[in-house]
C-alpha cells in the first residue's frame with residue numbers, strides 16, 4: 077500500500093503580492109518574479125491587509141473627459157463594468173484626461189478604486205430607456221466628453237449607446253474590441269470581418285477589452301447631474317415580475333446552485349435552491365445517476381454558464397465540469413476535500429460537509445423570511 081501523500085498547502089495569491097509606492101503617489105502591484113525582485117525590506121511582504129491606505133489621485137483640470145456608462149446592475153459593478161472603466165482610464169491617462177462615470181443606479185461606493193475621477197448620478201432619469209438616453213444626451217452636451225463608452229452586454233448598456241447615437245446623430249462603433257484615442261476596431265459581417273476607424277464619439281465595447289484598475293484609487297468626485305428630461309416614456313416600467321428560476325436555461329441563469337457526487341440530501345438541495353431563488357445545476361455524475369434532468373448538467377458536454385454566482389456543492393472540479401463555469405463571476409465551493417480542483421477555482425472555499433452547509437443555509441433563509 078502506498079503511503080498517503082502529504083496534504084498540499086494552498087497558495088494565497090493576495091498574500092504573495094507586493095504593493096510598491098510610486099513617486100507620483102500611485103501604487104504598483106507586483107506579482108510573481110517582480111514581487112520577489114522588489115525584495116526591499118521596506119516594500120517586500122507588504123500585503124493588502126498591512127499596506128498603508130492608497131493615496132487618492134485627483135485631477136483638477138483634465139484636458140478632456142471620457143464618459144463611461146457601466147451597466148452597474150443593482151448598484152454593483154460587474155467584471156465587464158470594471159474592465160470598461162479600466163479602458164476609459166487608459167484613454168484618459170493617454171493625454172491628460174479624466175474618467176467620468178455616469179450611473180443610473182444609486183451612487184456606487186467603490187467607483188474610486190474602479191478608476192473614476194468624476195461621478196454623475198443620473199438616477200432621476202428612472203428606468204425608461206428613452207429618458208435615460210435623453211439625460212445622457214444632456215450630459216454629453218454639457219460636459220463635451222471626448223468619448224462615451226458603453227458595455228456590449230445583455231443588460232442594456234449597448235442599447236443605450238445606440239439610442240444616444242440615434243438621438244444625437246453621433247458616430248458610433250458597436251461591438252468594438254479594440255479602442256484607443258486614435259483608432260477603434262469593430263467586428264462586422266457576423267464576426268467575420270474587422271473594421272478599423274478613427275475612434276468615434278460613442279463606443280459600445282465588447283467584454284474583456286479594457287483592463288480593470290487595481291491597486292489605485294481615484295477621487296470619484298460627484299458632479300451635478302443635468303435636470304431630468306421632460307419626456308413621457310413610451311416604454312412603461314411595470315415593475316419586476318417573479319419568475320421560476322427552474323424555467324431559466326442554465327446558460328442564461330444568474331445564480332446557480334449546483335450539486336455533485338458529494339450531495340446526498342436531495343430534499344435539502346431542492347429546498348435550498350427554492351429558498352435562494354437559484355437555478356439548479358449539477359455535475360455529469362449526478363445527472364447520469366438520475367438525480368437531476370440532463371438539461372441541468374453543467375460542463376463541456378452540458379451547459380456553459382456565465383452566472384454571477386455559482387455555488388458548487390460536493391463537486392470535485394473535473395476539467396470537463398470546470399469548462400462550464402470558467403466564465404462565472406463568483407464561484408463558491410463547498411467540499412470536504414480542501415485540495416480538490418473546484419476549491420482552486422473558487423472565489424470562496426468552504427471546507428465542510430455539503431449537507432451540513434445546506435441545512436445551515438436553510439435555517440438562515442428561514443430566519444430571514446426567505
Ligand SMILES: Cc1cc2nc3c(=O)[nH]c(=O)nc-3n(C[C@H](O)[C@H](O)[C@H](O)COP(=O)(O)OP(=O)(O)OC[C@H]3O[C@@H](n4cnc5c(N)ncnc54)[C@H](O)[C@@H]3O)c2cc1C
Pocket residue numbers: 335336337338339358359360361362373374375376377378389390391392393394395396397410411412413416428429430431
Ligand atoms: C468526455 C467526457 C465529458 C464529460 N463531460 C462532463 C460535463 O459536461 N460535466 C461534468 O460535470 N462532468 C463531465 N464529465 C465527467 C467528469 O470527468 C467527472 O467525472 C465529473 O464531473 C465528476 O463529478 P463530481 O465532481 O460530482 O463527482 P466526484 O468526482 O465523485 O467528486 C465528488 C466530490 O464531492 C466531494 N464530497 C464527497 N462527500 C462530500 C460531502 N459530504 N460534502 C462535501 N463534499 C463532498 C468529494 O471530495 C469530491 O470532490 C465528462 C467526462 C468525460 C470523459
